[in-house]
Amino acid sequence: MMHVDWDWIKQRPHFIAEELSHFFDVQVFCRTYPSSLLIKASHKTKTNNVNVHHFYTLPFCFKKGIYWINKFYLKVYFWYFLKKYNPEFLWIPFPTLYEYIPKKKYKIVYDCMDDYTEFGFDKYYNERIKKCEEKLINDSLVIFTSSENLYKKLNEKYYAKIKDKILVVRNAFDGLVLNNEIEEKKRDTKFKIGYVGTVSSWIDFELLERTLEHFKEIEYHFIGPVYPEVSELTLNERIIFHGPVEHEKLYSFVKDYDCMIMPFKLSDLIFSVDPVKLYEYINYNKPIISIFYDEINRFSPYVNFYSDESELMEVLKNLIIQNFPKKYSNEERIEFLEKNTWSNRVSQILEHLM
The missing domain is CATH 3.40.50.2000 (Glycogen Phosphorylase B;)
Structure with missing residues (x-):
């Protein structure tokens, strides 16, 4: 599951999905973003084992009333697709995505890649993030963080629940080392x-x-x-x-x-x-x-x-x-x-x- 569009600029969830597809059949479910923010041509995946599904949310999805409408619709949506694909693992990089998952024992992976409550959301949505993260932490098989600071923060809040299942997996680059040389700059140009x-x-x-x-x-x-x-x-x-x-x-x-x-x-x-x-x-x-x-x-x-x-x-x-x-x-x-x-x-x- 992804909280960013597959056609958003390429980030950690995109790269990890592609690499995991060498070992698993990966079904990516991602939220659709406004077209003005997206890449004009879709990202090409490195393998044929990544299948991308877009889901839609109503505008102003962080507002209380809209949030609950989206939650109801997306619980039905994911109930259908989870039943269809019956995944071995659910990869969740954003806490509120967990609200859409039906009550069933899945192997949950929480990939914490940002301090989500610091994005400037309103008070209501920040509270939803905190509640969802606590439940996600409790139910996860394993928790990855992209930085030492996130690792430290999660340990400070949830140490008793996560001490044996959390580790840092940093970010990286796509693996293709460029063969490039630096050309000397002419001083008559900016x-x-x-x-x-x-x-x-x-x-x-x-x-x-x-x-x-x-x-x-x-x-x-x-x-x-x-x-x-x-x-x-x-x-x-x-x-x-x-x-x-x-x-x-x-x-x-x-x-x-x-x-x-x-x-x-x-x-x-x-x-x-x-x-x-x-x-x-x-x-x-x-x-x-x-x-x-x-x-x-x-x-x-x-x-x-x-x-x-x-x-x-x-x-x-x-x-x-x-x-x-x-x-x-x-x-x-x-x-x-x-x-x-x-x-x-x-x-x-x-x-x-x-």
């Missing part, structure tokens, strides 16, 4: 700094705009779905949005970029994120800039970190002067990537399923 991922309120656009005032030779390019709270902003013309792009075509967009960036605003939500994009950025063989927080300290050999505005200004100044060098060698890049594939992660998962 330096392009790229971001790949969801473009929402967690991007620090105010900080980026101040860097553009200071450095006239840079521009920012954003690839990914743009949420309304961002699309309504009036931003510097050197902040350019390209919309969502198929995962297989991403490198053709970023290959001419001089640097990649992860300019998040720090929050409790971000502190629990193990960003897929940092793994992908390393595969792109580009210099990388990112806000620092403890969860991603292990990326230090590859990433130019900053903690505040003055540090970001200093990082940019040095990179511009030096024509945007990388911190890491190609050998270090390949060694890192070989250890951090989705195939390796699913091998960890299988040890606890088989």
